Amino acid sequence: MTKELLRYFRQKQKDHASETLFDTQCPFCSVQCAMQLIEERVVGRNRYKVVPKDNPTSNGRLCIKGLHAHQHALHTERLQFPLLKRNGRFVRVSWEEALSFIQVNFKNIQKEFGNDAIGVYGGGSLTNEEAYLLGKFARVALKTKYIDYNGRYCMSAAAAAMNATFGLDRGLTNKLSEIPHARCIILAGTNIAECQPTIMPYFHQAKKNGTFFIVIDPRETATCGLADLHIKIKPGTDAAFVNGMLKVIFAEGYVDEQFVKERTEGYDELKKHIEQIQLDEMAEMTGIAPEVIQFAARQYATAPTGMIFTARGVEQQTNGYMTVRNFLNLALVTGKIGKIGCGYGAITGQGNGQGGREHGQKADQLPGYRSIENPEHRKYIASVWGVPEEELPRKGVSAYEMMQKIDEGEIKGLFVMGSNPVVSSPNARFVKRALKKLQCLVVVDLFLSETAELADLVLPTSSYLEDEGTMTNLEGRVTWRPASRKRPGEVKHDWEILCEIARVLGKGDYFRFSSAEEIFHELRVASRGGLADYYGITYERLRNERVYWPCPSPDHPGTARLFEQSFAHPDGKARLAVVDNEYQKEQTTEQYPIYVTTGRVLSHYLSGTQTRRSPALASRQIEAFMEIHPNTAKKYKIENNALVKLETKRGAAVVRSKYSYKIREDTVFVPFHWSGKQNINQITDDALDPHCKMPGFKICAARISSIVDLEKN
Template sequence: MTMTNELLRYFRAKEKERASETAAATQCPFCSVQCTLQLVEERIVERRRYKAVPTDNPTSNGRLCLKGMNAHQHALHPERLLFPLAKVDGRFVRVSWEEALSLIVERIISIQKEDGVDAFAVYGGGSLTNEEAYLLGKFARVALKTRHIDYNGRFCMSAAAAAMNDAFGLDRGLTNPLSDIPLAQTIILAGTNVAECQPTLMPYFYEAKKNGAFIIVVDPRETKTAALADLHLPLKPGTDTALAVGIGKVLLDEGYIDEAFVCERTVGFTEWKQHIEAVKMDEIARVTDVPAEKIRLAARKYGEAADAIVLTARGLEQQADGYAAVRHWMNVVLATGKIGRPGSGFGSITGQGNGQGGREHGQKADQLPGYRSIEHPEHRRYIANIWGISPDELPRKGVSAYEMMQKIGAGEITGLLVMGSNPVVSSPNAAFVAKALQKLKFLVVADMFLSETAELADLVLPVSSYLEDEGTVTNVEGRVCFRPAARKRPGEVKHDWEILCAIAHKLGKGRYFSFTSAEEIFNELRLASRGGKADYYGVTYERLRRERVYWPCPDAHHPGTPRLFTERFAHPDGKARFAVLPFRPEKEETDEWYPLYLTTGRVLAHYLSGTQTRRSPALSARQPEAVVEIHPRTAKRYGIGPGMLVRIETRRGAAVVRSRYNDQIREDTIFVPFHWSGLQQINNVTSDELDPHCRMPAFKRCAARVRPVVDLGRN
């Protein structure tokens, strides 16, 4: 028996009467674009439905990608941690917050008494808000008095940050606003796959193409970004420094140098020129495996352009000589004077949601708030005064994120607080990291989920999601952005900053951590940053509720700084520095046992260690497992068919993923995304060689071999 149309209409009308809809403003928690949206909650009788509706903002102009559309799914996931968990006899049991905090303080005191104050370390994350990043740095140095603090942003921006500080005197991801991209006549994208990592930025490049821009992409494989290019340079993995040197050689030899700019605004050109003059183009072509004529074409297109932009990212930076590669691209920019004006500049596209703000305000081992140096006497005095302590009480600099793991493995660090990170999946040579963490006397993890790192913890603390945690982040352009809380916290969940304040109070340091809101923390951050390179003093919550503000912004009447270095660089003499850095091949080369280059990266549907995106049904369905992209000819050489399970081995271990043919990748190279754990965890096999300048691990190249395994998914 079927219902009549009249009955259907009647029940639909009744359903609408019982339905309600609410909308709350928030922004995507994932990449550095920080797209804004409204989360609409529709209640129909007993059911709730959610949808993300993009809203306008000056960075992504009302766009939202696949991840942003579905971010709420992880925040509302039934696996969310709702109360503290302590490990008892190998199993997690529920404990009260009072019990959890008492245990933390008891273990901190005992470990520091037994092993020294630096034996307890702090490991942060690039997704924490500015307020929480700032407070984590203060907590480590004031409450714990440890020198050992670093964060997963070390794996994101450290090469570019160190290079920009040394070359320009200031590190901000982009030296010019994104709106400059359509003004450029030539754009070089070196080691960046914007189409999958920051897809809402792609219209800037489409508009540039429409305006006649010549786009050059440097990448070992033809990504979705490379498909946009007029010229694709598929170099051998790990040879980006040599390629940048070759570009500089052509510019010098063919007369594209802006001599007036070089003379007036830089130092070190003569030494760079002498170094470049000795370079042989046939050697550059041999090392990079890119034909010399293609390198010359790229250099000429850049040199001829009245305005041009160079953008780098992790593909170039996550190498053992990533710092040198970035510095050589900066040499190219400085030699031609293409910086500090509309349509011309340099930028490193930040990966993490708050990778920029996270390092500006104290999570890095050597930095204090405002991008001050922890080793600089005046900087120490200024921050100590803000914090109400003596400069002598501030610890000195510690070590980088991976070096902290090495110290844990060696027994020098015996206690660890992890907040906003999952190093068991995100670290290089991650199998070593997992073993090292199991040696700790005490591991406490603050997370939304029982991540792979949290599973190893003695205590897990439930924290708020992006929907519940009010605060600020600093996006890819250097704009400070306010993110309101869109929902109430579930269960016994606390904000990261609340947890830090609570622990500090129990340690007897409560007078330094008497905050009752994120805004109070931000106001102290403003004071701490005042007069520093990353000056936020002129930024307030009231202002941020109206606009996104570029830093530096030294006072309330300052408009912010969209474009850097228009008249001078940030070094005391106002001049930028050329660098002479020889091409230094990575230690690990291919051989007869490991004949292929393995490189890693991201895919559109997932983000970092996958802790959040793998818990989104929509995103997980889009790409449920890791794959190895392999050229068909290479695959056939090793007996690997499409869709087969493949065992990838390096000198550190093995991973098993499914094959995907890609005839646009180099035949000597395989690519695997790093968002999965378990057998699919590719970071178990990546290289832990570190860049000597910035301690960035060499994620993007190591020697590997492949072979098929039994495909359990086939008959």
């Protein structure tokens, strides 16, 4: 080919190429990294490239999930039309038919069984606007008390503990940028390197500054690379370990007496409790030597500044609430809160796990983090919504308890938006059986998820590239997510779907919104004066900055660091708590001798509904696995890379073994992103924390066996 012809064809390619830019945010974790999707059309086909955009949280970083998020949004399996199940098969129907189906079925159920016979199940990835509207939809359009969301399985232990201790729950009490100023950092049950990798540079900078890191985890995760001291703790004994640290702090005079006296309540009771504790007993419970507990306590207590971070590893336990309260005790008695480089952080999991629980998706909450049982709170929200206060429902039950209500026949219909409880719930086989009992199940999703497959009606919703709205990240920063890509087929936004259903149910006057921004205006008013006050935040501000809540007025800068002068209880003081040394409800036995714990891997997210449809992410981790110590594997005759059956009292799962010297010999680890036989939540414990109703995901007693050996028998 001559140079002239080559130039000609290159020019023709250039003439036919077009480029479209889409500014957005990553739809996955709670960091909410900003990015831009470049869609280039070249000679009849599209090519895509993702580039990070600068932002004050992750400073222009993206992880592999963000770089490939568009692949699920553009996937050929995206739902584009309403699907109604007829004779056991889904058929395409119009939106009019779909809405009519909901109208007839929901009204008939409520007419026969009462308003509370319909339940609503939300998700922690909905925008603030849609989370707010879902709560309003449940209480105004359906008038049901039964609403909760999958964030119950994520943040409930830490949220309840922070509310009880501080009077306020926000993921981080400080800015992420303060992490390098902490001279000692405790990371308990959190694998930031794989779950929120774009904030790891803050911790790396702290390491360079000489920060001492204490990492508490039964596994040696990627995050343990930071550790100066790795506490490979026996699963479920984190609260006892902290009691051991407190014993040392009290005995050796490391308590900040002035801070405790001026800013806390309950010190005398806690001191009396700690005096009765024996360090040797804590060592025996936790599997950690007394001198190691002493060393950890001294490092944290004597550091001039310090921060504590927890996540699902310590929170997804049947005593997760009290465990977090003990970590908060640790921060309070040493005075390490409300100052630069001193604070607590619950590393939020889902993209909008923070905002999703602030404005009404939880069973007991109204917008602005108000209580649905508080008369003044009810009166205020009723006035905003224009309904009589007495018509607002009372408190419902938690997410898993809703599944139990379905099984018992109290809930006859369920509306699911942005969640996949068949994969994400504990004792998942029970959940699946319960959902099959429903008279009417309506699911709103991007894909025909494992839950949607059980539905009577599935409604197609928009992706992060198409759905504008606000999110609240792990710091408590409210962010605006632009979205300008055209929706495929007949897809609607979540908020549009809610408004249209409300209309056919005769409640359209309460849902007259034409944009996400209009909904946010009402959310601002609804949150005004509440603990999570967004009133001073507007779209105009958010297009130029990310604003921390509480932000009570448009001229308020937002509150980056909490509790500098006082806590959020009426008397301004934090509450210390006595935390007993209790074993988990589920313990290993001769029949079930191994602890199973669960968690994430870098390339996947939650139930995998989205990431398993991204070829670039799915290829990195194509199946689940069981991380097992070689000595344990030898004991149970488990070969490396062999198929293994895990069994508990609730069911069984099949995964592939993976040898690792980085895990305790009494524990195995399995990620939870897969469905079918690989769904580890088929065996996880459905016992609930009595305070926050968090299931005991992280600790269940199991037996393991080789599939090959089973086949031989």
